[in-house]
Amino acid sequence: MSFTVAIDGPAAAGKGTISKGVAAQFGFAHLDTGLLYRAVGRRTLDGTDPVEAAQALTAEELQQGDLRTAEIAQAASKVAVVPEVRAALVDFQRVFARRAGGAVLDGRDIGTVICPEAEVKLFVTASTEVRAERRFLELSAKGANVTREFVLADVRERDVRDAERSTAPMKPAADAVLLDTSDLSVEAALAQAVALVESKC
């Protein structure tokens, strides 16, 4: 039987950590759908057409190299506004969501567009400043040469592009539970998400 947990929200709100934690807790598979857009975005950096890149995307490409750079994040949010790019990635996500044994998908439009029938929907947010600081620490820890100002500007720019695009904009589904992690520890945020999933299992 399938069971889908949809976790949406803006960059660095804590979706990834919560998704991995929920998946580990319940033995569900996890798909970070941002990686799909990042992989397509990376291909466009060498001039490849985004729609062709999305149509040709393979699961293996998601494992190759570091997709979590600021440059690729920007490229991802640019290809993510293209309706044909989004359309090309729908089936892969829906098949993943319906796999036996349960699945957690995190992204921007999982509860609204990809899996409107998900058993659990969570929209994870945090203040822009808190999110930018988290992303800055994450990128710095990997040795990236970025400043706080640069990361804050990147997060703001992507938020606007993600929320204002006409196809599948980032927004909470009407039936999503909102979780603001600004003042929560990782453990506390995860505990709330786990309790929500438990209540629906």
Ligand code: C5P
């Ligand atoms: O979540 P992450 O920061 O890795 O996503 C990178 C970009 O991919 C986002 O800024 C967004 O534009 C896009 N994205 C999307 N829909 C998703 C997941 C990511 O549009 N479901």
